[in-house]
Amino acid sequence: MGRQLKFEIFRYNPERKGDVPHMQEFILDETPNMTLFIALNRLREEQDPSLVFDFCCRAGICGACAMVINGRPGLACQTKTKDQPGHIILHPLPVFKLVGDLSVDTGVWFREMYAKTESWVHTNKVFDPVKEEERMDNSVAEQIYELERCIECGCCISACGTARLRDDFMGAAALNRIARFVVDPRDERTDREYFEVIGNDNGIFGCMGLLACEDVCPKGLPLQNQLGFLRRKMGITAMKQIFRKK
Amino acid sequence: MQTFYSDLLVIGAGLSGERVACEAAQNGFKATCLSIVPARRSHSSAAQGGMQAALGNCAKGEGDNSDVHFIDTVKGSDWGCDQEVARLFADAAPIEMRRLAAWGVPWNRVVPGQSFYFKGGEKFEKYEKEENEGLITARSFGGTAKWRTCYTSDGTGHAVMCTMDNRCAQLGIDVFDKKEAISLIHDGDKCMGAVVRDLRNGQLEVHLAKATAICTGGFGRIYKATTNAVICDGAGHILAHETGLVPIGNPESIQFHPTGIVPTDILVTEGCRGDGGTLLDVNEERFMHIYEPEKAELASRDVVSRRMTEHMRAGKGVKSPYGEHLWLDIRHLGDKHISTKLREVDEICHHFLGIDPRTQLIPVRPTQHYTMAGIRTNKDGAVYGLKGLYSAGEAACWDMHGFNRLGGNSLAETVVAGGIIGAKIVEFLKGYETTFDTKSINAEVKRQEERIHDVTHGRNGKLNVYEVRNEMQEALMKGCFVFRNKEGLEECVETLHGTMEKARKVGLVSDGVGANHELAAAMKLEGQVRLAMCIAQAALMRTESRGSHNREDFPERNDAEWLNRTLAYWPEGADMPDLQYEDTTPLFELPPGDRGYGGGKIIPADEKYVTERTVKSPVTEIGKKK
Ligand SMILES: Cc1cc2nc3c(=O)[nH]c(=O)nc-3n(C[C@H](O)[C@H](O)[C@H](O)COP(=O)(O)OP(=O)(O)OC[C@H]3O[C@@H](n4cnc5c(N)ncnc54)[C@H](O)[C@@H]3O)c2cc1C
Ligand code: SF4
Ligand code: SF4
Ligand code: FES
Numbered sequence: 001m002g003r004q005l006k007f008e009i010f011r012y013n014p015e016r017k018g019d020v021p022h023m024q025e026f027i028l029d030e031t032p033n034m035t036l037f038i039a040l041n042r043l044r045e046e047q048d049p050s051l052v053f054d055f056c057c058r059a060g061i062c063g064a065c066a067m068v069i070n071g072r073p074g075l076a077c078q079t080k081t082k083d084q085p086g087h088i089i090l091h092p093l094p095v096f097k098l099v100g101d102l103s104v105d106t107g108v109w110f111r112e113m114y115a116k117t118e119s120w121v122h123t124n125k126v127f128d129p130v131k132e133e134e135r136m137d138n139s140v141a142e143q144i145y146e147l148e149r150c151i152e153c154g155c156c157i158s159a160c161g162t163a164r165l166r167d168d169f170m171g172a173a174a175l176n177r178i179a180r181f182v183v184d185p186r187d188e189r190t191d192r193e194y195f196e197v198i199g200n201d202n203g204i205f206g207c208m209g210l211l212a213c214e215d216v217c218p219k220g221l222p223l224q225n226q227l228g229f230l231r232r233k234m235g236i237t238a239m240k241q242i243f244r245k246k
Numbered sequence: 247m248q249t250f251y252s253d254l255l256v257i258g259a260g261l262s263g264e265r266v267a268c269e270a271a272q273n274g275f276k277a278t279c280l281s282i283v284p285a286r287r288s289h290s291s292a293a294q295g296g297m298q299a300a301l302g303n304c305a306k307g308e309g310d311n312s313d314v315h316f317i318d319t320v321k322g323s324d325w326g327c328d329q330e331v332a333r334l335f336a337d338a339a340p341i342e343m344r345r346l347a348a349w350g351v352p353w354n355r356v357v358p359g360q361s362f363y364f365k366g367g368e369k370f371e372k373y374e375k376e377e378n379e380g381l382i383t384a385r386s387f388g389g390t391a392k393w394r395t396c397y398t399s400d401g402t403g404h405a406v407m408c409t410m411d412n413r414c415a416q417l418g419i420d421v422f423d424k425k426e427a428i429s430l431i432h433d434g435d436k437c438m439g440a441v442v443r444d445l446r447n448g449q450l451e452v453h454l455a456k457a458t459a460i461c462t463g464g465f466g467r468i469y470k471a472t473t474n475a476v477i478c479d480g481a482g483h484i485l486a487h488e489t490g491l492v493p494i495g496n497p498e499s500i501q502f503h504p505t506g507i508v509p510t511d512i513l514v515t516e517g518c519r520g521d522g523g524t525l526l527d528v529n530e531e532r533f534m535h536i537y538e539p540e541k542a543e544l545a546s547r548d549v550v551s552r553r554m555t556e557h558m559r560a561g562k563g564v565k566s567p568y569g570e571h572l573w574l575d576i577r578h579l580g581d582k583h584i585s586t587k588l589r590e591v592d593e594i595c596h597h598f599l600g601i602d603p604r605t606q607l608i609p610v611r612p613t614q615h616y617t618m619a620g621i622r623t624n625k626d627g628a629v630y631g632l633k634g635l636y637s638a639g640e641a642a643c644w645d646m647h648g649f650n651r652l653g654g655n656s657l658a659e660t661v662v663a664g665g666i667i668g669a670k671i672v673e674f675l676k677g678y679e680t681t682f683d684t685k686s687i688n689a690e691v692k693r694q695e696e697r698i699h700d701v702t703h704g705r706n707g708k709l710n711v712y713e714v715r716n717e718m719q720e721a722l723m724k725g726c727f728v729f730r731n732k733e734g735l736e737e738c739v740e741t742l743h744g745t746m747e748k749a750r751k752v753g754l755v756s757d758g759v760g761a762n763h764e765l766a767a768a769m770k771l772e773g774q775v776r777l778a779m780c781i782a783q784a785a786l787m788r789t790e791s792r793g794s795h796n797r798e799d800f801p802e803r804n805d806a807e808w809l810n811r812t813l814a815y816w817p818e819g820a821d822m823p824d825l826q827y828e829d830t831t832p833l834f835e836l837p838p839g840d841r842g843y844g845g846g847k848i849i850p851a852d853e854k855y856v857t858e859r860t861v862k863s864p865v866t867e868i869g870k871k872k
């Protein structure tokens with residue numbers, strides 16, 4: 001039969017008086033096709049119901065279950081125990097506020113990001129229900145979708161050196177979000193307007209380009225390309241502004 | 247304790263909830279959405295296939311219109327839907343898709359020229375017209391006469407959810423996540439809002455509003471095997487049902503899907519079978535052709551699920567630590583097909599099973615998939631029984647799905663119903679002022695505080711929350727699944743009686759402090775058992791087979807006696823639901839007929855009853871022409 005797995009899990013409940021952060025050990029028999037979703041639920045249901053962690057879709061679609069798995073941010077639901085050593089160490093994602101144990105508050109972080117990036121199509125057109133839809137090239141639609149595949153799991157932010165050092169760094173997910181609207185012909189914002197949002201050290205110029213973000217993105221988003229694309233575009237916009245000022 | 251006020255409180259921030267909120271906010275009202283998870287993680291984002299709307303832009307959708315969509319929907323429902331609602335839906339769907347395009351959804355568009363598509367493993371050719379270039383295109387889905395399913399690559403739900411959530415941010419709607427509504431505040435006549443538990447710290451809050459909308463999605467998680475997210479646990483239904491005033495519509499109407507993977511019941515697409523995949527048993531032998539000589543693996547969702555269950559009952563299932571299952575075999579489709587046409591299946595096999603479907607078999611079993619059952623509303627989305635309470639989306643029984651919903655119709659329903667019902671809520675808010683009486687509010691908060699205290703301290707008993715929940719899930723799997731019969735259902739009801747007793751006696755093992763999950767599970771357990779009991783009892787009483795409700799002992803669809811909708815009330819202090827019935831639809835645009843698939847005899851309704859209610863409409867003729 002299968003192995004006996006040893007789990008070492010970060011524990012801390014900020015609401016419990018006198019609790020201090022510590023690691024706790026659990027032992028579990030491995031079963032075929034076991035994922036961390038199955039393992040963690042079994043630990044909670046059979047061994048310690050106070051264990052806090054997040055899952056939602058359990059199918060790698062929603063981004064709820066990101067955590068640091070043996071040192072690397074990833075989605076717990078699509079991590080198979082058989083691909084891990086017999087000793088599995090789990091920590092919550094850094095950067096985000098800790099809710100308890102393995103659960104962090106990505107919701108508030110991302111809401112603030114929507115506000116900063118004004119994450120919606122900016123247009124003056126008013127929708128007319130009796131008119132045919134505006135046409136769009138299918139390849140453009142697909143390009144937009146490719147950038148919209150982010151599931152807001154937060155892995156990229158957690159892996160990012162700059163984000164760990166600076167609270168106000170927007171991170172790869174936010175910059176990718178801007179890129180999504182830049183390629184969308186429906187959004188009428190100008191490069192200058194985008195520049196105001198990301199043309200600074202909290203945005204594109206704070207990125208050190210080490211690309212830990214792309215390495216950990218479970219959706220394989222082309223973060224590297226997008227950062228490069230924005231850096232070039234914003235570089236040009238910056239130049240234009242300097243010349244305009246003169 | 248914190249108290250929040252708004253004009254409209256939306257419980258649930260999936261597509262339906264956020265769409266309702268947008269409508270209110272656009273009309274100048276303050277709307278608040280609550281969600282257990284950040285809005286974009288809502289289950290709406292899991293839908294990959296697409297949403298139906300009769301735009302008729304693509305070649306295979308030519309000639310499509312809302313009449314044809316209406317007919318498909320009514321047939322699909324096995325004449326169990328409200329036809330006024332199906333009509334509202336079909337007419338509004340195209341406008342709503344265009345609206346989504348304007349808001350930012352990157353719909354796939356028509357590309358002119360020649361292209362190919364597959365059907366049952368065979369290759370066909372089609373030509374898209376030059377003049378339609380760039381319009382929203384559509385793909386094919388089961389049960390529809392035309393290609394009508396709008397999509398964005400393999401992530402329709404995700405893309406639409408992103409756009410909707412962006413729209414909420416733009417309109418300044420408060421969308422709070424990690425908030426779980428645990429009970430409604432009402433005075434027996436009108437709804438005033440909800441008591442909410444903050445899932446960050448465990449604190450209770452009060453959210454007051456002139457109108458409240460429950461948009462909490464389905465409740466698949468009361469079954470052991472389900473394709474639904476872990477948060478689809480019926481909490482929203484329980485809030486409404488628990489008041490004793492609100493009925494659950496058609497609780498027996500639950501849809502099952504034949505191919506959820508084992509152990510986690512993640513859905514693998516019907517496309518596998520469509521393209522020539524086969525089902526194998528413990529001996530790695532095919533069996534579908536024995537039961538369904540003509541269609542074999544290609545029979546409809548319900549039929550395949552039934553046959554698989556039958557075969558496992560006959561001892562031909564594969565035993566596993568997670569229960570019995572069968573195999574799905576797509577090895578013979580070859581590398582090229584699997585890595586292009588079935589890429590998503592390939593990825594699921596890789597990520598969740600660690601197998602290669604080119605050389606290995608996929609473990610599958612029938613799995614709960616969708617709840618046509620829901621909080622009963624009228625065609626305005628107003629919930630029966632309480633003023634100021636609305637419901638939309640999968641949580642509701644608005645009733646455009648009847649006894650079986652068509653693929654692509656539910657995601658479309660979330661936004662279409664959200665728009666229609668949102669507009670009705672706006673009408674309501676415009677002419678409505680109210681006062682919130684502190685007596686009802688305080689009493690409700692106190693009641694919840696006591697419940698939490700009791701269960702945390704084991705005041706009522708110390709039974710294990712998860713064990714009792716398992717008992718309920720298993721009872722449903724055994725007696726109230728794909729196949730139903732008198733014996734099995736009676737046993738199920740009997741078991742659930744015992745489970746109900748136990749649910750009242752659970753006590754926490756942990757201390758329940760903070761973002762504790764055990765407490766959340768304990769708080770809704772009794773309500774879940776009530777829902778389970780409604781399903782079983784309603785299924786026992788409905789002595790016919792209609793859509794997904796299949797009685798082995800009553801194989802006919804009996805329009806003479808059962809052309810009606812179950813309303814399951816739960817009177818205060820009762821141990822059983824009080825079942826009442828109402829007419830399925832106030833009028834027929836399309837009189838009852840044959841669905842055209844699934845077989846089975848129909849016992850016709852009284853002719854006079856049907857003619858009296860049949861209205862003149864263009865649909866009858868189109869229906870004949872088809
Ligand atoms: C695997 C899968 C694939 C599917 N594919 C398709 C498809 O291709 N086409 C199609 O038409 N349909 C599809 N469906 C069905 C469709 O996705 C759902 O019916 C639809 O998305 C439901 O949307 P909703 O807005 O009603 O609810 P959901 O999107 O489920 O949202 C529910 C919301 O309620 C919140 N909530 C729940 N309880 C509470 C509470 N107590 N307090 C506060 N908030 C709460 C949740 O956090 C969430 O925000 C699929 C379903 C599944 C399971
Ligand atoms: S490339 Fe930039 S955004 Fe990505 S991890 Fe490095 S610093 Fe962060
Ligand atoms: S960009 Fe990738 S890693 Fe970052 S939040 Fe989105 S999906 Fe996660
Ligand atoms: S639970 Fe949704 S991605 Fe893991």
